[in-house]
Amino acid sequence: MTDFLFGPKQLLRLWLAAGSGLLLAACAAPPSDVISLKDMGSFFVGGREVTISGKPVKEMLLTPGGAPTKIDPNGVYQVEQAYVQYFIPARQRGKLPLLMWHGGGLSGVEYETTPDGRDGWLNIFLKRGWAVYNADAVERGRAGWAMYPDIFRSEPVFVTKNNPFERFRIGAGPGSYNKDMSQARALPGNQFPLEGYDNFTKQLVPRWTTTDEAILAAYIALVDKVCPCVVLAHSQAGQFAYRAAQARPDKVKALVLVEPSAQGDPQQAAILRNTPLVSIYGDYIEQDARWPVIKANNLKFYEVLRAAGGQPEVINLPQRGIRGNGHMMMMDRNNQEVAEVINQWLTAKGFYQ
């Protein structure tokens, strides 16, 4: 009984002190801003082969000083795949993977670092413990694109630098853009980081208007590969999210629609009656020329959904006192606050713990 210098009480204190000391010293929790990943990587989904014939062979010098190489444009092309980058946190709190689908004329970059250098929703949701799959849709970004009019049936659309400013409820409509942001007419109280607007225009990519079915097919292939899941879709991707959920109701377990610009098939609305879904709207909708129509189309689809037994929800951020958000809310100054609204909704639906 005298093997030790301390009695049981002292030993208990020592145990507690040493135990917590060891914990603090040997394995202090990493600072909260460290991202610990079990895995990260990328893959492609979907796509098809197309054969082109009857075109002349070209001899090209691909790099100056290099060896000339024959490029035969005839043959089989791989087209219409989507690109997906994924990040799996070491400690997952989201019960399902969170798929992020970007808006038109953009790529998965919209969810990455904001144009003024803050965390985008990719990092924000990842740090909260969601496994995030961030896609570039068919013909956007790293997904590549196919020759036109041979494969894609129309010409691509390019937008000028003023276009998103005036169309995405950052500025006060047509004519409000000015490269000198101090001279631009931003909507009052707008949360877009105006000092990053010029930088934001660098992430615009050409887009087609005749590729919807190809985009949807690749997204369904993605759902088949990684779901059950939650799909978070922005703008143009709203229709793909609705339609992918209608095609795979057993796999798309919830939809978060950020100002969706189009909807699913109303004839098949009943398929979504048990799918929790919410549409998120920012500020300045009523005063805009186009957004009341876009929103009304979605609410019309909601009526059909409700008649079929569904319970679609709407979150109007201004009604919760969150003001100043335009169409690019994932990169607004208060993007953390908007992400929190989404995370709370997902928590309430049982997808986050």
Next chain:
Amino acid sequence: MTDFLFGPKQLLRLWLAAGSGLLLAACAAPPSDVISLKDMGSFFVGGREVTISGKPVKEMLLTPGGAPTKIDPNGVYQVEQAYVQYFIPARQRGKLPLLMWHGGGLSGVEYETTPDGRDGWLNIFLKRGWAVYNADAVERGRAGWAMYPDIFRSEPVFVTKNNPFERFRIGAGPGSYNKDMSQARALPGNQFPLEGYDNFTKQLVPRWTTTDEAILAAYIALVDKVCPCVVLAHSQAGQFAYRAAQARPDKVKALVLVEPSAQGDPQQAAILRNTPLVSIYGDYIEQDARWPVIKANNLKFYEVLRAAGGQPEVINLPQRGIRGNGHMMMMDRNNQEVAEVINQWLTAKGFYQ
């Protein structure tokens, strides 16, 4: 003395057991394959504005059921930026950031997950403690591209599915490709993961042959932003790496050139005389129709460099007993082994600890 059920010896055992148990349970060292990041994100560099005028305004329906929107093609476009994604490990062992520049007709995807699902060089170097900046060059992938012939002066080049197989020393030259890989004539002992070849073709992107100066300008902007650094460049990017190093010799501290397809300015070779640089070559060069020329051009540039006082190095992998590598060695089955060769070279030059 009877406050406890255990005596001091038992308490000591309990303390040891509980202490180590706690350590194991609450804070076991993360498995070696966990990636701990201090930061990750993306940004754009470079680019310029171009004004287009004299074209008719179009009214377009961007999504079915959406509101029609006027697209005025006249105006100011943002063009010729590069996209960069970065990953900063929590514990850095590379003394400088490692910039990865991809080859022609590809994007930064070439360094990500291999087409058969293994870690690519991005993950491999990151796990070794390098801060990695992985770029999409101007007009590739997420960098977007500009309208032609208005802004880019030529048409884009698309390659067929057989092209890389026959041109990148995976298969035995023209005619060796077959979609059924068991029927394709791969080079004997080739390390390319043939089961992933079809998947690999999904990462091919269109490319132009008239954008070299724009690509270089954006890469120099990248160097100005994040260097001093080491640049690892593949194929087409060889010339950009040499030329960026010639433009910024104080910032590009070392060059790793993976089968570079073109070089820098021989008139300015002396600028690189103090820059450690190495070119890495795989297998099957001599038997190929094009690669002896491409390699000879690089060795010719080396002669000029040596005459100017430089000490450029060559690593021929087969001479080190590493066989079977084609042009896409960053995704070959032995890509870890090739990465280790590069890491050892960088260690020997003092850039890794």
